[in-house]
Amino acid sequence: MNPFDYVRAREVSGAISSGSRADAKFIAGGTNLVDLMKCGVERPAHLVDVNDLKLSGIERVSGGIRIGAMARMSDVARHPLVLQSAPAVSQALLASASPQLRNAASIGGNLMQRTRCAYFRELTFAPCNKRNPGSGCAAIDGENRMHAVLGGSDSCIATHPSDLAVAVAALDAVLTLHGPHGDRHVAAADFHLLPGTTPQTEHDLKHGELITSVFIPDAPHTKRSAYLKIRDRSAYEFALASAAVGLEISGGTIHSARIALGGVATKPWRAKFAEAALVGKQPSKEVFRDAAEAEMKSAIPHGQNAYKIELAKRTLVRALSDLAGGAA
């Protein structure tokens, strides 16, 4: 319980100036931030509520669809534009959390959610470089069944938890970030950062900046896209492994492929090696398996999470096979 104050922003400009104060945090659905405040991991002095901002539109724009950052997960998941143009995004959202959480949580907030690593969430007895830089990582040789095999470092192997972030990273989405100096645009695949030696820095959003929208460009591999999530129980659980995949196939040949992996990496993992291994090939289980092998070559197991390397491969092969359908 840390005292904080609270303002409800009416305009984006007001939100930015309130949110630029030291120790200020934006709050939208609050499904992650409030939880982390209860754990004591997040201790903002000021909460700036952005729920009233007019940022919840979902619309067709030139070259793609634009989703306002304040749109709720449930609204985006069921929106006809999203279902038609980017089915992987809808599927990723519907595989996330629970209906109640999806009704509350925003798209921008979803991309900003933080890891479920137990050591990150535990203040009193666990070291964590992300929460307390330099204190060490208890996960690397600890309870790491859920941890990342891709993109880890000696400092951190915490898994990025979002499903949506994986889908938008795969589909070349672009985020609009609004700050004191106006808008800038960042590719979704580049937005989240590898932990390296600074696991506390998780993304390319400057203090005081706000995600205002997500643009998903039209493409054949976006229209033909899917999201497959594997988990222990059938719903309401973070991924053990997931794959967002998009394919453009014509004349029996893969012309373009978009792939990102979730549940196995420290950030939404755009799988460039796998994509490269597919282009120009005829879809088949063997080709998909080779692509998965190519991507997972750099994976590093840490004991309990070693199974994720094989599981990720099989998840990707399954997602691609299902998407290719009769073509595989």
Place this chain on the structure above:
Amino acid sequence: MIPNIGKPLDRVDGRQKVTGGARYATENKLDRVTYAALVDSTIPAGTIKSIDVAAAKKAPGVLAVISHLNAPKLNPPPPPKPGGGGEQSSSLTESKYLPFSDGTIHYLGQRIAVVVADTLEHAMHGAELVRVTYDAAPARTDIEKYRGEAKDRSQQQPSAFTKGDADAALAGAAVKIDQIYRTPHEHHNPMEAHGLIAAWDGDHLTLHDSSQNIFAVQRTFATLFGIPKENVHVLSPFVGGAFGSKGGVWPHVVITAMAARVVGRPVKLTVTRKQLFFANGHRPQTEQRVALGAGSDGKLVSIIHEGFGQGNEVCSFVEGFTAPTRVIYASPNMRGFHHVVDLNLPSGTYMRGPGDSTGMFALDSAMDEMAYALKIDPLQFRLINHADQDPMSGKPWSSKSLKECYARASERFGWSRRTPEPRSMRDGRNLIGWGMASANRPAHRAPCSARALMRADGTVTVSCGSHEMGMGTATVMSQLAAETLGIPAERVRFEYGDTKLPTAPISAGSLTAASVGSAVFGAASELKRKLGELAGTDPASLDPNNYTAILRQHYLDHIDAQFDAKPPMEDPYSSHAFGAHFVEVAIDEDIPVVRVRRIVSAFAAGKILNEKTARSQCYGGIVWGIGQALLEQTHLDTKLGAFTNVNFAEYLVPVNPDIQSIDVILVEENDPHINPIGVKGIGEVSIVGVVPAIANAVFHATGKRVRDLPITVEKLL
């Protein structure tokens, strides 16, 4: 004569519960109430060097900070009576260590201080400001390292049992199975968190607690605070789930009463969801060896079941996993024990089907392995080894309908269509597996008293200080009294959850229906006898429509009767509920996450008091069994001595789509010996055996035998 009971009456408190009208312990409004927040140990072993409370005490709203440095001294309870029988003076779960009695740390998460404040937020804030330093000691947290120190420590009876020469028989057996099975730590975490409000008035203590055992709470506090038992009033009219975790007095209850004494105002404490993972009990990790020897005719010649579970120095709980092995199959030679390894980990406790569920996983997995080794159908193998009398005591069963459970459930499941070879059944991408297992659970009964009071308007109040934790006690007891008296159930109200009412036993071990039911039946029958006496007729020939007239004729505004029901001292029979589970799993061959498609289970548990609440109990047990087989495990970081997945996002229990078809058959059973109402209790037998039935189905589907729970994807990749 056993009354005509069993109608599927709706729950009498259902509407209250779903509309929020049911008031749980910490929802009671007390004047001048204050709020408490616990401070927990952050190391698993050592001593507290210092506690700096300066900042906490200065924080807004804080009224007191209490720890071993300034806690009121309590009377240590006398040690539990040997044998465990009779009325124990204390039901402290951590019977060997009173909270705040010194600075010793026994496990991480131990309650070491409490902050009391005028609001919950102030209390929580204050608790965060308490600074504790420790002299850490080397912690014993890894059970593998200390397995050599496993020892016997059973409260109730020696854990070891032996008959014939099991080792020699095993050595000479034609076919042998000898394997190790492991179960993880698991937590109950009921929806209603543990919590209470404690209020003192002079030397009188009132506790609004969430408890399965209010009279034990009463006795415990009378002992601890040196006051007469009558001065302690415990109320627990609604319990939002307990499953064994609320059977004893955990440290936070003592601490809250202590805090209320210190601040001179009522104190409310709700244990947080995370804190519930540390000092409110769990099903401790076990390692079990099961060795079976059989002749080529399929008859068992030897059963050995031995191993250990986690314990600690402050509590005496033992996960008694050999319990089902003494009962379920016939063998001329058997032996076993369940020992404990004391570690610096939180205290274990009873959790639905304690011992039985974990033990049956090992035993009935081994039985399946043996059936394969013998090339005998698993069901047939169990029939060959059916125990016609209690295998250890040699006593006859008071009743047993296990064969009928096997027959009815296997028939409805379609077991005869099973092809025995592993990986021989498929549905598209899925490997299909069919598995089965047996279930049993002792039918216990404890002394219980009840009162029945009829008013001149014909309404009846039946009173007994028992508990309603969701199993339907209030409903079935109203029903039982009504049917005994021959009046509509709407005219009967069942009062419970209050130590001012007649004494009831703990609601645990599936003994409530039999124990409370016998008392309620006795009180209602006694009431009827008195009415007959007034009317000058045989009670059996009384017309219920004349009850009010009888009272009026004698100028009585009410008539009441009390009955003290006691089980016989010596029981010539062995009494158990039995059951059988048949399970179908579907497992994607590439991505082998196990999904349970259907379960058909049959149970024989004596007379069923209410078919609807009984079925609900069975559904609950089976769902839990699915979770225990596939999902539940509390991860332990042995370096830190800490459980890590301490929330409902990471501690997995089944969600709706995990549960597909569950078909429960209640086999009718008339048991003339067990108790006046012929009831055995069904709360726990339903979970026992679900886990091995699933594990056996997984083997049938995949050809992989998973011997450590839960059966997660990495074990099948």
